[in-house]
Amino acid sequence: MTSPSLTDDSNSPNPLREGLRIRPVPDPAIVVIFGATGDLAARKLLPALQALAAGNFLPPAFAVLGYGRRDKDDNAFRDDVRKALEEHGQNGDSATTEGFLSQVYYQRGNLDNAADFEALGKRLKKIAAERNIAPNVLFYLSTPPEHFEPVIRNLGHTGLNQPENGWARVVIEKPFGRDLDSAHELNAVVAEHFGEEQVFRIDHYLGKENVQNILVFRYANAIFEPIWNRRYVDNVQITVAESLGMEGRGDFFDKAGVARDIMQNHLLQLLCLTAMEPPVALAGDAVRDEKVKVVRSLCRIEADDVAAQTSRGQYTSGDLNGKSVPGYLQEEEVPADSTTETYAAARVFIDNWRWSGVPFYLRAGKRMPHKITEIAIEFRQAPMHLFEETRGEEARPNALIMNIQPDEGMAVRFYSKVPGTQMRVRPVVMDFRYGSSFGVEPPDAYERLLLDALLGDSTLFTRADEVEEAWRFFTPILEAWEAAGKDGMHNYEAGTWGPDDAQRLTDQDDKQWRRL
Amino acid sequence: MEATVTPPPRTGESGEAAGLPGLLTFNNADADRIEAAVRRLWTDAAAEGNTGVLRASVLNLAVVLDDATQLQEVFQTLGELANSHPARAIILAPEANLTDDNIRTEVSIQCSFLPGYSRHVCTERIVIFASPAAMPALAQTVEALFMDELRRFLWWRRSTPPGGPLFERLAAKVDHVMIDSRRLSPRPNPFGLIADHDKCSLRDLSWSRLTPWRDILAQVFDPPQTRPFLQQIRHVEIRHVPGPQGQRINAAVLLAAWLAERLGWSLTGRGVDSELLLTAPEGGTPITLAFTPDSRPSHPLHLTAIILTPNEGAGLHVSIERAEDMQTAQLCMGPGDAPLACKVVGMAPMRDPQALARELDFWGRDEIYCRVIPIAHQLAEALDP
Structure with missing residues (x-):
């Protein structure tokens, strides 16, 4: 028997890790959650961390330190976390849950007070010493965006951004800026204190299984690549529809609008993954390089063309799921004269070799008939004259639909003969439901992304240039809308698929929005 | 689901x-x-x-x-x-x-x-x-x-x-x-028969069931500062619930063989009370390996604990002991002469559908298993000559 790699050198690979066929666990670390008493921490972050702990995905030496303005001690915070886990977490057994809670701490402090960050640093050292944790820290900014800058600056000024003999990483929630200038400024502040390899700008959409499956679908199946281009694709439609209204987020949403809240990030990510060229590797910068190229290739919609290439609207009262729901302007915390869009659609083109001339129709909206996120690739129509008299209904082209949520899967629409003595054809749909073929519940997006950040894998996070390019595309549109105010704002009834005006975008190419 | x-x-x-x-x-x-x-x-x-x-x-x-x-x-x-x-x-x-x-x-x-x-x-x-x-x-x-x-x-x-x-x-x-080597009788030594086959083409559900044990042990030595302590291990105890006829379980031998293969230990003979004697690759440092029956009649053929004891006064003491309900384990570690830090980790026994699913997802050759089987054969032979 010979030793595989056992030496005195602590930098040699761990021989017990080799061949385990499971993902390595991250380095021992402390996760600091800024905004720990907030909604995102309770609903997503803490349950995700508990699930990772229950699945043994976290290292033995690990801790979570909640940071917030409210005055409470560790035990009070643990009680809060316990409640959050009961409400939003998995049904883990009590021993593992209590084990997780024993690793949870709380530190009171303000986000803009440097002295409080000095205290945070001392607390981190104390916890690290108590639990024998190396000085590795993942800072999670789960705060309103106006606090991003002061937190980053305070982390930098107190040296928490560069721990000795360890690493520091920072996860920054969306929205990252509200236009090109603000995103650029925030990137500059971040770059002043953190290297880009330390920064993880999160868009939880990228943690969804079926979003990642787009890459597998495109690059593991040779049959699609030959037809994934302008020669065969007629148009691409990407839809992110939500049936929810404001649900207590009226104030936040009214400052953002659906373009900032959904289109600039989630929807654009879907566009990138659909349109990008194959990366040289499925890791780190290789994927992000290709995504950035797509955003850079988007034909800019200049101010004088915004009205023609986009559509926006606000929902009015209507019926949804058998209930009457208020209009946007009647929602709580929404100003009665708001000009914030709850629906936005755009007709965009990608000016590159693969996609030149193929319209991409993008739409996102609130208070739609049901929740759905999908990417539909509609192919060019086959000559149907052979079946002109017998097809029995309006011809629709072949389509490949990637369902992101709620039913993750793929579907293909094609024509088939209707059984019988007559030659009649009818479109049929062949579908692959992700959950049916792989019935195991996929991990929550935040579980995947938190684990990636702890492992230092930035593939599914957004890079500085990607964020700025996205804003470079959307900012002229947003500015034109803001300048136009109510002009060009089209109402749509809650429970419908958006304003009639959106049809204008597809009409230009003699196409139709998909009926969902 | x-x-x-x-x-x-x-x-x-x-x-x-x-x-x-x-x-x-x-x-x-x-x-x-x-x-x-x-x-x-x-x-x-x-x-x-x-x-x-x-x-x-x-x-x-x-x-x-x-x-x-x-x-x-x-x-x-x-x-x-x-x-x-x-x-x-x-x-x-x-x-x-x-x-x-x-x-x-x-x-x-x-x-x-x-x-x-x-x-x-x-x-x-x-x-x-x-x-x-x-x-x-x-x-x-x-x-x-x-x-x-x-x-x-x-x-x-x-x-x-x-x-x-x-x-x-x-x-x-x-x-x-x-x-599933768990289903195979320990006598005659099944690992020899597996080794005689093209072992690299075989998948073993029992090997899959060891994954949580291997993973937790690997986690302990993932931090670079604990890695040198692998060389300080002097005694390994593996506790298990014997089969219905009181037979030692194959999984215990497989886990020991994995440690021996990974750390380069060589079998030198048999000690007292069914202990096996091994030596580390550097300097021939002796290591003892003990298989201890545990009494949990409702969980036959399961592993219940592994304890790594270091050289006296040096190294890292590590123990992973399954709770009575077998759903979790207490992982304790620390310097041999100081109180141990403990935490609860998930350690529910991997059931057949889970073990099968894991093997169905893997299409390559498991080179580690390939190397472990001959060592498991040696250990089993030494225990039951």
Whole structure:
């Protein structure tokens, strides 16, 4: 028997890790959650961390330190976390849950007070010493965006951004800026204190299984690549529809609008993954390089063309799921004269070799008939004259639909003969439901992304240039809308698929929005 | 996700279960006839009232049992497995009371209802009953029943080590063979028989079940600062619940063999009280290895603890001990002369569907297993010469 790699050198690979066929666990670390008493921490972050702990995905030496303005001690915070886990977490057994809670701490402090960050640093050292944790820290900014800058600056000024003999990483929630200038400024502040390899700008959409499956679908199946281009694709439609209204987020949403809240990030990510060229590797910068190229290739919609290439609207009262729901302007915390869009659609083109001339129709909206996120690739129509008299209904082209949520899967629409003595054809749909073929519940997006950040894998996070390019595309549109105010704002009834005006975008190419 | 297993009626020509097409039975193993029966069941499934049925298969799975009494247990396993790995399952169930020309086949579809989806997801199950002597000739039928293009797996779910005409014929027709060394008797030493086979092509569910133990141990030594302590290990104790006849379990030997292979320890002999003596590669430092029976009668054939003890006054003491309910374990570690820091980790025993799923997802060669098996053979030989 010979030793595989056992030496005195602590930098040699761990021989017990080799061949385990499971993902390595991250380095021992402390996760600091800024905004720990907030909604995102309770609903997503803490349950995700508990699930990772229950699945043994976290290292033995690990801790979570909640940071917030409210005055409470560790035990009070643990009680809060316990409640959050009961409400939003998995049904883990009590021993593992209590084990997780024993690793949870709380530190009171303000986000803009440097002295409080000095205290945070001392607390981190104390916890690290108590639990024998190396000085590795993942800072999670789960705060309103106006606090991003002061937190980053305070982390930098107190040296928490560069721990000795360890690493520091920072996860920054969306929205990252509200236009090109603000995103650029925030990137500059971040770059002043953190290297880009330390920064993880999160868009939880990228943690969804079926979003990642787009890459597998495109690059593991040779049959699609030959037809994934302008020669065969007629148009691409990407839809992110939500049936929810404001649900207590009226104030936040009214400052953002659906373009900032959904289109600039989630929807654009879907566009990138659909349109990008194959990366040289499925890791780190290789994927992000290709995504950035797509955003850079988007034909800019200049101010004088915004009205023609986009559509926006606000929902009015209507019926949804058998209930009457208020209009946007009647929602709580929404100003009665708001000009914030709850629906936005755009007709965009990608000016590159693969996609030149193929319209991409993008739409996102609130208070739609049901929740759905999908990417539909509609192919060019086959000559149907052979079946002109017998097809029995309006011809629709072949389509490949990637369902992101709620039913993750793929579907293909094609024509088939209707059984019988007559030659009649009818479109049929062949579908692959992700959950049916792989019935195991996929991990929550935040579980995947938190684990990636702890492992230092930035593939599914957004890079500085990607964020700025996205804003470079959307900012002229947003500015034109803001300048136009109510002009060009089209109402749509809650429970419908958006304003009639959106049809204008597809009409230009003699196409139709998909009926969902 | 809960599988709705609809065990087929064992008598009669056909049956219906839970509103879904049931069972077709006939007295031969004619592949064409079996395929026709499968088609008929799907036609019935698509009939009015059963439109919410989705046929799914991502692989072929041939299963060989000791005898038909294991059938219900296997149905349960396959039912759970269908949620993540819907498969056409072809099960060979020897029945000693059947004559060699008396073969019976049951064809059914098995459905699971997936929460959040509007359809049942259904897979096919073909059970062929025959005398033990008639079994080898059925390998051809099994091959004919494999669905085109899908990967082929053989689950050798027998208590006899892989070998013999039936095994050889089936193994030649599949892409991967899975065994379960936990099911094999420790005497004669099963690892020698596994090692005699092309061990690298075998998958072992017992090896998969060791994954949580291996993972937690690896986690302890992942930090660079703890890695040098691997060299300070002087004593390893593996506790296990013996089998019904008090026999030591193969998994304990497999875990010890893995540690020995990974750390380069060489077997030198046997010490007192069934301890084995090994030496570390550097300087021939002695290491003792003990297998301690644990008393948890309701959990036979399970590992309950592993304890790594360092050189006195140096190194890292590590213990992983399963709780009484077997769902969690207490991981404790620290310098040998100081209080240990402990935490609870998940350590529920990996059940057959989970272990199978893990092996079905892996299509490569498990080089570590390949290297561990000969060492397991050595250790087992030393324990029971």
